[in-house]
Amino acid sequence: MPRFSANLGFLFTEAPEIDRVAAAAEAGFKAVEMHWPYHVPAADMRRALTRSQVTMLGLNTPVGNAATGDFGLGALPGRESEFQQAVDQAVTYGHAIGATAVHCMSGIVATDSLSAAERTFVDNLKLAADKAAQAGMTVLLEPINHRDKPGYFLHRIEQAASIIDQVGRQNVKIMFDCYHTQIMQGDLTRRLKDYLDLIGHVQIAAVPSRAEPDEGEIDYRTIGRFLDSLGYGGWIGAEYKPRGRTEDGLGWLASWTQDLPSSARGAVA
Known part of the structure; x- marks a missing residue:
C-alpha cells in the first residue's frame, strides 16, 4: 500500500517554506521532504512539523557555490573539506528537525575526471555515512539525468549500487527517482526489483514534463502495484512541478485513494 510524501521544494510553493508543512498536512500528506530549507531556523521547522503531525523524511546537502555552477560537492576532487x-x-539541521535521511549530492564532473571523482565520492561518503549514523540518519544517493543536469556525476542506478558497495556502510541507500531513471535508462520495474534491497526512497513525476504523475509515459499505478508486490515498505515522494496551483493538481492522489479498499484509504498519504 503506497505512502506518499510531499516534496516541499516543488509542491505548495505558493506559500512560504515554513507554511508548506501545514499545507501538505491539510492536503492529506503524513510526510514531507525538502531540498535546502536551511534559511528556516531549525527550531521553527521542528515546531511546524510537530504542530502538523508530519514526518520529515529528508533534505539535500548544500550544493556549494550555485553562482559558479556547483550542484553538489561529493565527487569533486580538491573540495573534500567543503x-x-x-x-x-x-x-546537524536534519537531526534537529527529526529528518531521517540526507541526500548527499555528487556534483557535476568533467568526463576526463570520472575515475578520480568516483574515488573522491566513495571516500567522502564513508565519512558522511558515519556522521549520519551517529544522528540515526540514512545517506541517500540519487542518480540524476543528464538532460536536466548535464555532467552530473551520479546518473545511473547501477553506478549508485557500485558506489554503495565500495562505501561499505549499511546506512547508505539509493533514492530511486523514477523520473530521472526513466530518462536515463528506462526499464523501471526490473531495476526496482533488482535493487530493492538498496532502495531507501522512491520519487515520482511525469516523464517528460515532470508535472503531476497522471500524464506522460510512466503508468504510476503499475509502478505502485509493483512496489507493493515486492514488499516495498518505504515512502514514495511526490517530487514534481505542478501544472498550476498544487492543490488543484492532486486529483491523482485522490484517484489512487479511491481505488483502495475503504479500510486502507487513511494510510495512503
Missing part, C-alpha cells in the same frame, strides 16, 4: 562542511550542516 563537502564535509555541507554534510555537517545537513546532518
Whole structure:
C-alpha cells in the first residue's frame, strides 16, 4: 500500500517554506521532504512539523557555490573539506528537525575526471555515512539525468549500487527517482526489483514534463502495484512541478485513494 510524501521544494510553493508543512498536512500528506530549507531556523521547522503531525523524511546537502555552477560537492576532487562542511550542516539541521535521511549530492564532473571523482565520492561518503549514523540518519544517493543536469556525476542506478558497495556502510541507500531513471535508462520495474534491497526512497513525476504523475509515459499505478508486490515498505515522494496551483493538481492522489479498499484509504498519504 503506497505512502506518499510531499516534496516541499516543488509542491505548495505558493506559500512560504515554513507554511508548506501545514499545507501538505491539510492536503492529506503524513510526510514531507525538502531540498535546502536551511534559511528556516531549525527550531521553527521542528515546531511546524510537530504542530502538523508530519514526518520529515529528508533534505539535500548544500550544493556549494550555485553562482559558479556547483550542484553538489561529493565527487569533486580538491573540495573534500567543503563537502564535509555541507554534510555537517545537513546532518546537524536534519537531526534537529527529526529528518531521517540526507541526500548527499555528487556534483557535476568533467568526463576526463570520472575515475578520480568516483574515488573522491566513495571516500567522502564513508565519512558522511558515519556522521549520519551517529544522528540515526540514512545517506541517500540519487542518480540524476543528464538532460536536466548535464555532467552530473551520479546518473545511473547501477553506478549508485557500485558506489554503495565500495562505501561499505549499511546506512547508505539509493533514492530511486523514477523520473530521472526513466530518462536515463528506462526499464523501471526490473531495476526496482533488482535493487530493492538498496532502495531507501522512491520519487515520482511525469516523464517528460515532470508535472503531476497522471500524464506522460510512466503508468504510476503499475509502478505502485509493483512496489507493493515486492514488499516495498518505504515512502514514495511526490517530487514534481505542478501544472498550476498544487492543490488543484492532486486529483491523482485522490484517484489512487479511491481505488483502495475503504479500510486502507487513511494510510495512503
